[in-house]
Amino acid sequence: ERQWFKSRQGLDVCETARDSSFCGHAILATDLFVVPDAAADPRFADNPLVQGAPHIRFYAGAPLSSADDYRLGTLCLIDTRPWEFGAEDRRLLRDLADLVETEINLADQRNQSDMLQRMQQLPMVAAAFSKGAMLANVEASRRAT
Numbered sequence: 001e002r003q004w005f006k007s008r009q010g011l012d013v014c015e016t017a018r019d020s021s022f023c024g025h026a027i028l029a030t031d032l033f034v035v036p037d038a039a040a041d042p043r044f045a046d047n048p049l050v051q052g053a054p055h056i057r058f059y060a061g062a063p064l065s066s067a068d069d070y071r072l073g074t075l076c077l078i079d080t081r082p083w084e085f086g087a088e089d090r091r092l093l094r095d096l097a098d099l100v101e102t103e104i105n106l107a108d109q110r111n112q113s114d115m116l117q118r119m120q121q122l123p124m125v126a127a128a129f130s131k132g133a134m135l136a137n138v139e140a141s142r143r144a145t
Contacts, residue, residue: 011078013054020048026061026074032090033074035059037082058083060090062097067105075100 003021005014018024022044026033038044038056049056060083061076075097083089 011054016049022049022056022059022078023061023074023076026059026076027063027071029061029063031062032093033059033061033063034085034090036085040082054078055080057081058085060085060093062093064097064101064104066101072104 001018003016003018003023005011022033022035022038025043035041035044036058038047038050038059044050044056044059047056056078058079058081059076061074063074064072066072075093077093
């Protein structure tokens, strides 16, 4: 029901309702989602984020996906004035989004690798624990007698 801004620059809003979000449209797009002038776009002209704070006029968002193609969020640009977003701008935004995806997926791979390494150590940990528990029981039995 909500969208959260995990990283932001120049935007004081931390979250908004998803039903009025621009990112809700961008995350469903196959590539970039660009709104050059939200006030002139019938889909957004009466949007509370256009009519009121933060007074969005321009939006460009690139969907971000995991390695298994799960949509994670968007990398977006928002401004209070309309923009002409040309081919070079589109390429730069997509390149930045690709870098963000790479970082997210590398972090996920590192986490998975760390988890696999810990799982491989479980039999040794269990054996050491069992041996330690057995020795503690023997010691407790000796003290009891």
